[in-house]
Amino acid sequence: MSVNLQTAPRTLPLRLKRLEFDSDPLDTDTLKCKRPRLSLPPSSPGLAPCLRPLTQSPSPGSAEEHCISRIGPYILLEAAEGTQTYRAVHSVTEVEFSCKVFSVKRYQELIAPYTRLPPHENISRISEVVTGEHNVYVFFERSHGDMHSYVRACKRLQEDEAARLFTQMAAAVAHCHEHGVVLRDLKLRKFVFADRQRTKLVLQNLEDSCLLKGEDDSLTDKHGCPAYVGPEILNSRHSYSGKAADVWSLGVVLYTMLVGRYPFQDVEPAALFSKIRRGVFTVPESLSPRAKCLVRCLLRKAPAERLEAGDILLHPWLTCAPTPSANNHLNPRSHPDQVVPDFENSEDSDHL
Numbered sequence: 001m002s003v004n005l006q007t008a009p010r011t012l013p014l015r016l017k018r019l020e021f022d023s024d025p026l027d028t029d030t031l032k033c034k035r036p037r038l039s040l041p042p043s044s045p046g047l048a049p050c051l052r053p054l055t056q057s058p059s060p061g062s063a064e065e066h067c068i069s070r071i072g073p074y075i076l077l078e079a080a081e082g083t084q085t086y087r088a089v090h091s092v093t094e095v096e097f098s099c100k101v102f103s104v105k106r107y108q109e110l111i112a113p114y115t116r117l118p119p120h121e122n123i124s125r126i127s128e129v130v131t132g133e134h135n136v137y138v139f140f141e142r143s144h145g146d147m148h149s150y151v152r153a154c155k156r157l158q159e160d161e162a163a164r165l166f167t168q169m170a171a172a173v174a175h176c177h178e179h180g181v182v183l184r185d186l187k188l189r190k191f192v193f194a195d196r197q198r199t200k201l202v203l204q205n206l207e208d209s210c211l212l213k214g215e216d217d218s219l220t221d222k223h224g225c226p227a228y229v230g231p232e233i234l235n236s237r238h239s240y241s242g243k244a245a246d247v248w249s250l251g252v253v254l255y256t257m258l259v260g261r262y263p264f265q266d267v268e269p270a271a272l273f274s275k276i277r278r279g280v281f282t283v284p285e286s287l288s289p290r291a292k293c294l295v296r297c298l299l300r301k302a303p304a305e306r307l308e309a310g311d312i313l314l315h316p317w318l319t320c321a322p323t324p325s326a327n328n329h330l331n332p333r334s335h336p337d338q339v340v341p342d343f344e345n346s347e348d349s350d351h352l
Contacts, residue, residue: 070091071088071099071130071132071137072130072137073090073091073092074088074089074090074091074097074099074130074137074139075088075089075090075091076088076099076137077089084100084101084102085098085099085100086098086099086100086101087099087142088139096142097127097139097140097141097142098139098140098141098142098143099137099138099139099140100137100138100140100207101135101136101137101138102135102136102138103134103135103136104131104132104133104134104135104136107136107138110207111126111129111138111207112211113176113181113206113207113209113211114126114206116179116180116181116211117175117176117179117181117206118175118179120171120172120175121200121202122168122169122171122172122175122200122201122202122203123172123175123176123202123203123206124140124141124192124202124203124204124205124206125140125141126138126139126140127139127140127141140204141194143192143193143194143202143204144192144193144194144195144196144198145192145193145198146188146189146190146191146192146193147165147188147189147191147192147193147201147253147257148187148188148189149189150193150198151188151256151257151260155260156257156258156259156260157257157258159258159287159288159291159317162254162257162258162291163317163318164199165191165201165257166253166254166257166318167313167318168191168200168201169191169201169203169250169253170250170309170312170313170318171313172191172201172202172203173186173203173246173247173250173309174308174309174310174312174313176203176206176209176246176309177217177243177246177308177309177310178310180211180212180213180214181206181209181210181211181212182209182210182212182217182219182242182243182245182246183203183206183209183246183249184208184209184210184219184221184223184224184242184245184246185205185208185223185224185225185228186224186228186246186249186250186253187224187225187227187228187249187252187253188253188256188257190203190204190205191203191204191253192204208223210242212242217241217242217243217244218239218240218241218242219239219240219241219242219245220238220239220240222234224245224249226269226272226273227252227262227264227265227272228248228249228252228253229245229248229249229273229276230244230245230248230249230276230303231248231276231277231278231279231301232244232245232303233245234273234276234277235277240303241303241304243308243309244303244304244306245303246309247298247306247307247308247309247312248298248299248303248306250298250309250312251263251295251297251298251299251306252264252299254294254295254298255281255283255295255299258287258291258295259283259284259287263281263299264276264281279299279300279301281299283295283296288317290315290316290317290320291317293315293316293317294312294315294317294318297315298312
């Protein structure tokens with residue numbers, strides 16, 4: 001079995017460390033201190049549980065209650081709101097990492113996608129694993145912001161920059177598909193910058209990926225972010241192609257990068273899903289012909305007609321220099337109900 005590590009050779013097993021605390025004999029593994037809990041998201045009557053806002057806590061001790069803790073050689077600082085990811089600093093090297101906390105019972109299952117994938121420059125790698133009595137702490141290189149926030153700040157990207165970044169996204173997805181990993185919940189926020197210059201992207205958060213047992217990529221569960229979900233997932237009562245669904249999500253990613261708004265969006269889930277089922281969207285004329293061609297090749301309603309992830313990298317828009325366009329004259333606010341939302345965690349407000 002291959003292990004996707006940051007520094008160790010592919011044939012070496014994951015490096016596990018027992019949990020070491022400086023002094024306190026109490027069970028600090030739960031990472032708790034006295035702070036008021038944040039209120040839970042409101043319920044959504046009439047929606048299936050998978051369509052309601054997420055309420056999971058980031059660890060057995062809530063992220064909102066987290067205080068600075070020492071985990072082996074690492075110091076855990078604040079957690080990202082609503083996530084299982086903490087900012088961490090190595091106490092000796094002072095290098096910053098991100099840390100995910102998993103229960104001992106589930107961590108092998110959750111990191112399975114990382115261990116299956118051979119190393120790839122555009123996929124996040126595990127740096128170290130520290131085991132505690134109740135939790136397992138998995139450390140990754142720190143990131144420098146995610147693509148959703150970047151696109152929101154820029155409103156939209158020029159085609160040359162979008163092509164350079166999207167090539168890295170497609171390469172990461174193609175690598176996953178080649179090795180039997182279907183991402184399911186693919187979206188802009190899952191791609192983060194690995195450098196301060198924001199030139200290199202890595203795909204992170206593979207915990208909810210699906211591992212295929214053979215060539216058949218048929219899935220039956222409906223999992224993903226509503227803005228990125230494919231029409232076949234909404235229409236099918238049986239199975240659908242997981243890889244083709246990932247490609248549709250890549251199409252939504254590319255459209256949003258270039259246009260500054262989602263191709264399908266509505267404040268009401270039922271209306272949003274109706275638009276996605278129809279599969280009708282508009283592509284601004286100001287985009288270059290090659291860019292419009294690739295967007296349409298990814299957002300084809302019929303899954304079998306979409307490009308495969310590996311073929312995306314061969315498209316002329318990515319292999320040739322982008323054609324200059326009137327992209328600068330696009331008004332991202334011309335459709336107020338479809339602008340990439342400004343509030344935090346917008347993509348995660350309603351999960352399928």
